[in-house]
Amino acid sequence: MTNDTARRISATSLWTIIILIFALVPIVTTSAYKINVASHILVWGLFAVSFNMLWGITGMLSFGQALYYGLGAYSVGLMVDYLGSGWFLPAIALGLVMVIIVSFLLGLLVIRVGGVYFTMLTLAFAQLAWQITFKWYDFTGGDDGIQGIIPPGILENRIVYYYFVLVIVFVSIWILKRMAYSPFGLILRCVQQNPARVRFLGRRVRRNQLRVYMVSSFFAALAGSLMAGVDSSIHTDMLFWTTSGEAILMSVLGGLNQFFGPFIGAAIFILIEDNIGARTEYWPLIIGSIMLVMVILFPKGIVGEVLRLKAWFGKNGGGRQP
C-alpha cells in the first residue's frame, strides 16, 4: 500500500510539473510561434493519449483515429466557414455528438472483426473519409483546406485561446486517466490480456471494446476541433493515414504501457519535427531512425525506460507504474 501511495504521489507531482511548464509558456515567451508549438504538443498529446486508451490499454490497434480527429476539425472548420465565427463552440459540441453517433455505428462493425482486420478496416474507413473530403472540393475546399477559422470573442486572442486549449486538454487527460484506473479501465486491460476469461467474469468483451472505441474517438475529435483554432486552418491531411500513424509513433516513442507515455511521446515528436524539420527536409528520415532505435533498444518507450531506471536505482521494483 505504501508503495502504491508513493507512486501515486510521484505521478501527481509529474503532472503538476507538466501543467506548470505549459501554463508558463505564454509568460516566459511572447513568441507566437513558440506558443503555437506548445499548443500543438497539447493537442497532439490529447490525441495520442486518447489513441492509447485503445491500443496500449485495450490492445486494439486502430490505424484510423484520424477519421475522428478530422471529423472534429472539419465540423468546426465547415461551420465557421459557412455560418460564421459565432458557431465555433457549438460546432465543437455538434462535432462531438456526431462522432458519438458515427463511432457507435462504425464501432459495431469494426469490432466484429478482430486483430489485424480491425486495424485494416479502421484504416479503410479513415481513408474513405479522406477521399471524400479531398474530392468534394465545392463543400470542403478539397486539397486547399479551410483557412481563416477564427475563434469567437475573447478566444480570438492567441494567449486566451492557448489557455482554453490547455484547460480542455488537461481536463480531458485527467478524465481519461481516471477511466484508465477505474474498474472500467481494469476490465479493458483484462480484455487485452485474456478476453476468454473476461467473458467468464460475466462481462461482454465486444461491448467494452465498443465503449472504449467511442471514448477514444470522442477525445480524438475534441483534439481535432481544438486544432482548428490553433492553426486557424484545417487541411485534408488531418484525415490522412499519416495522422493516425503519427499517433501510433508518439505512443511507441513515449511508451504504450505508461498512461502519460503517449503525451511525452507527442512532445518529443513535435519538438524533433520542429527543430530538425526547420533545418532539413529529411526530418522524417531522422524520426524514422529514432523510432527504429527506440523499438529495438527501448521497447518500453521513453517513459517506460525512465521508470525502469528509477526502479532499478531505487530498488523498489515490481508493480505497475501509472
Place this chain on the structure above:
Amino acid sequence: MTPILQIQSLDKSFGGLHVTANVSFDVMPGEISAIIGPNGAGKTTLFNQITGHLRSDSGRILFNGQNILGHSPQRIVARGIGRAFQIASIFPDETVLDNVRIACLSKRGETRKYLRAVDAFTEATDDARAILESLGLSDQAERLAFELAHGDQKMLDIGIALALRPNLLLLDEPTAGMSPEERLHTKELILKLWKEFDLALVFIEHDMDMVFGIAQTVRVLQQGALLAEGTPEQIRANKEVITAYLGEEF
C-alpha cells in the same frame, strides 16, 4: 432435494469423433465429486458444454432446475456456475489482487464505474483480500500474476472463479503440473474451500490420491460415455473401470 446440475442425454461430436456420447448424471447441492477418465475422454469438452463455451448437439442441461443449454458463458456465470481452467486462465500483467478484485467488482456490477479509482471500491477490495487469504496468496497480493509460481497461478484461477460466488464450481485438473508436495497442499486447500464457500464442486483429476481422498462421488468417462458412477469404494471395485482406466494396482 432437486439436483443443482442435471445433465440429460448430452451429445457432442467433432466431425466423426463422438466426444460426448449420451451422458446423463445429476450433481446434488453441496456435493464434492470427481470426473476421471483417460486423456481425450471428453472431460474438458463436457465442462465446455456446461459453461456454454461449446454448443451441444443434443440433450439437456439444467441448472437449479432451469435450462441453461444454448446460453452464453456470460449468462451462465451470472446464474452461478464458476470455473477454473486446465491451463490457468488469469490476467498476467495485473496484480494478484486485481485479478481477484476485477471478479469481485464484476459480481457487484461495479465494472461500469468509469471515474472512480479501483482502490476506492473498499467492499470489493476487502472481499478480494479475504479470498486471497483463503487461498494463501495474501503475501503475494501486490505481485504481478505472471510472476507467480505455476501452482499459485492455478490457485489464482480458482480465486477468480470463487470471487463470483458460484453455487457450482467446476475445476479442470487443479493439480496438473504440480509437484507431489504441491498436490497434497492443493488437495487440502480445495477441501477447505469447498467447506468454506458452501459449494457444489466438480473436479476433473488424474491424481487418484486426490480423487479417492476427497470426492463423495466419482464419475468415469471413457470415449465420451459415462462408464461408471458411484462412491469411491464402488468405483475402486468396478471391474470395467479397472480394466479401462485404473489398472490393477487399485
